[in-house]
Amino acid sequence: MQLKSFDKIYQIRKRSRVKRWFLFILLAGIVTLFLPWTQNIKVKGNVSSLYQSQRPQQLNSPIPGRIIKWNVKNGDYVSKGDTLLQLSEIKEDYMDPLLVQRTEEQVDAKIGVREFYKAKVGTAKNQLEALNAARELKLNQIKIKISQLNNKLVGEEAELSAAVNELKLSEDQFARQKKMYDEGLVSLTQFQQRSISYQNSIAKKTAYENKVSQTKQEIINTQIEQNAVTQDYNEKLSKIEGERFQSMGQIEGSDGDIAKLQNQVANYKARQGLYFIIASQDGQIVQLNKAGIGEVLKDGENIGTIVPTKVDYAVEIYVRPVDLPLIKEGQRVMCIFDGFPAIVFSGWPDSSYGVFTGKVIAVESNISPNGLFKALVVEDKNEKRWPTKIKMGTGTQGIAILNDVPIWYELWRNINGFPPDYYEVSNTKSTKDEKGK
Incomplete structure (x- = not known):
């Protein structure tokens, strides 16, 4: 008498599917090796502004004086021309009220x-x-x-x-x-x-x-x-x-x-x-470092900072010298802003979630004090718009997009320590201009 439990426990007569699974995995692996992989460079940076006038501006005292009245506090939004504080004279040469x-x-x-x-x-x-x-x-x-x-x-x-x-x-x-x-x-x-x-x-x-x-x-x-x-x-x-x-x-x-x-x-x-310090532009008052009435300011002393409300945002990224030849003007860069959730597939940036597209508009020729080269990235108007809630100084991770290659080539390149392939960004307008000339 044959027991069914014996066959179910030991499965002596059951046909093995290991070979089938091995062949399937092998085939899948071979197919995967021929899938496209986007080469990239990972960089770090922070949010800044495209124009100097839109960056945070220090509030400085144009003359030495004593604070007699504050019209703002930290966090206040002001318009251009608003009076921030009032000073009185401390130099004896100018104390005569009928001096003029x-x-x-x-x-x-x-x-x-x-x-x-x-x-x-x-x-x-x-x-x-x-x-x-x-x-x-x-x-x-x-x-x-x-x-x-x-x-x-x-x-x-x-x-x-x-x-x-x-x-x-x-x-x-x-x-x-x-x-x-x-x-x-x-x-x-x-x-x-x-x-x-x-x-x-x-x-x-x-x-x-x-x-x-x-x-x-x-x-x-x-x-x-x-x-x-x-x-x-x-x-x-x-x-x-x-x-x-x-x-x-x-x-x-x-x-x-x-x-x-x-x-x-x-x-x-x-x-x-100059006894009245006014706002040079629309913005928010932050980092006020004077406590109150009666404090004496020196000539040119920093009082606080005004952050403009209207800003054309840009990202400053820092590139290693070894990767500098791979970064060109017009280069596509995927940006991940701190505070905004993102799911990133580095080899397939188009399949990532929570990333925003930008393009390089300038690469500095002089090395920065941190030993890296700085590049400026702005929003790509033809892609997904950058979030409106980003702030000046927000940390940013960037993925500079290079060439599309098969996965097997990328593995072979990394095993041999070869540099990534890079491409020259063609400027159609410049080419047309040159032909016209």
Whole structure:
């Protein structure tokens, strides 16, 4: 009698299916080896912004001052131009409440001084014109006098020439008269009369010579007077001209002082506007590090941070130098953001869940302090949109997509330690542009 329990327990007569399963697994393994596998590079990074103006901005004190009023607290959202806090002055040079008004009064005073010197310059100019006119008149008078003396000299020289001729004639007559007197032909009375006539001619000639000499001396004296008048007027003109130039220098100096004071007025007005620290853009106030009223701020001291509300997000990823040749502009990168659940199949990124697609737009040529090269990844508008809840600084894991290869090739590559295959991203637009050129 055969027991059914014996057959069910020991299964001696049961046909083995191990061979069938072995062949099935072997076939499945061979088929799996020919399935496609996407090569990739795993990188890490964090969320940032595409533009510098959209990154968190420090709030700094533009001037040293004391806090007298807070208008915000941590976490508040503000609009561009909102007043965040108010400062008061701590420097003694700026504590005068009427500082701008007093400085403007100094400007007005300097302007008055400048106008005074301008009037003085105008007066000096009139004096110069008057002196020049008086000099010309005086010199013309002297020239006329010299001309008259020259005419007088010509007449006296003519009279002197006539007296000389008359003296020669009288001298000849005197000589003949003396000879005749010596011979007894004429009387002593006649000889004495001729002698008197000869002496008169000599005296007349001497008188005319004295007149000519006196006239020449008058001409010389008049010429000396002319030089003296010229010198005197030149000294007066030089003095007034010097005063005029001095006044013009004072005007230029006043212009410089006025410009300096006006610059101070503008600086004081601008400084008064710096007592109120305003928001440079729309955003959220965070990391305020000053406790309250009365604290003193230094020039340029950090007060807190404003995080912009409108941000074009980007991801900064850091690539090892050995992987740098595999990263190109336009490279596809799958991003996994911290805080957002994801199921990742590294060899089949399109089958992953919770990942977001981006593309590389820039790769820095200089190595970062952490020994890695930084690349910038932005959202791919043609793929699934990035979540709106991501924040600046959020940690990110990236998978840079490379080439599609069979699984057997990937296993063979890893066993031999070969680098991944990479491809060049073709830029269709650039190619068309180049052909057009």
